[in-house]
Amino acid sequence: MTTHTLTHDRRIALLAGIVLTMVLVAVLSLAVGCSPKASTEAPAKSEQNSASSMDGQPxxxxxxxxxxxxxxxxxxxxxxxxxxxxxxxxxxxxxxxxxxxxxxxxxxxxxxxxxxxxxxxxxxxxxVDEQTCVSCHGSMQDMAAKTVDSKALTDDNGVTVNPHERPAGQAHEDNPATCTDCHNNHSKAVEKDAMKYCAQCHHRGTFQCGTCHELRERSTK
Structure with missing residues (x-):
């Protein structure tokens, strides 16, 4: 075997090795590309708030x-x-x-x-029982004395009433107000809540009586 032949065979072997290496690299790249990637995203909300072992228990x-x-x-x-x-x-x-x-x-x-x-x-x-409120805050009369200058209940005409001292009248006597009618400890709008209570009977924005249902004598002339 001549020196030329040996050199030629070595070149072929080297070339074959390079091709084989390239094929292996390509195969490995495909394998890595198809493998699952480590997720860097936060788990879904449902996973974060996974069901507790106590769920469904009384x-x-x-x-x-x-x-x-x-x-x-x-x-x-x-x-x-x-x-x-x-x-x-x-x-x-x-x-x-x-x-x-x-x-x-x-x-x-x-x-x-x-x-x-x-x-x-x-x-x-x-x-919430009314007497629970009274035990700390006092009676409605006690509260009326504390809120005598309150402007919380002022209608659109500028008429102001003491929120804890309702004007005398049969309708008020028949329907006495309780603390929780106007007060909700967790509310952000106590004055608005009180106005809503008043508006169940009074027209919204006015405390005047007889604005709608009072019978009026009409002139026949």
Missing amino acids: VNWTIQSDCATCHTSEAASPQDAACVQAVAHEAEGVTCAQCHTDESTLSTSHTSVKFGDKPATKPTVVT
Whole structure:
């Protein structure tokens, strides 16, 4: 075998090695490209809020239960400057159960509640007894003396009434107001709430009586 022949064979072998290497690199590149990539994205919201092992289990509510577990909106109101009533109660260290004292009604309302249910919505039952308010704030007469200069209830005509001293009248006597008719501790608009209560009987924007339903004598001349 001549030297020329050996050199030629070596070149062929070298070329074959280069081709084989290129083929292997291509195969490996395809394999890497098809393999799953490590995700840098945050997990989906449903994964972040994965179901708890307690979901579906009865809450077994008691008067000592932590209301904030479900009533997140109400629990946040004492830290919301717009909820002046809640902030004031928080400053005095008042807890939920000190105001919401109707244990029987509360127990019935929570009978079918389970962990994992939708967030609690606005309550449809009154669980704050008026005497609970009176025990801290005093009677309606006591409150009337404190709000004698209040302008909270002023109608569109500039007529102002003391929110805790309603004018005498049969309709007012037949339908005495209670604290929770106007006050919602978690509300951001106590004056608006009070006006809504008045508007159940009075025309919105005026406290004048007899503006619509009073019988008037009409001249026949």
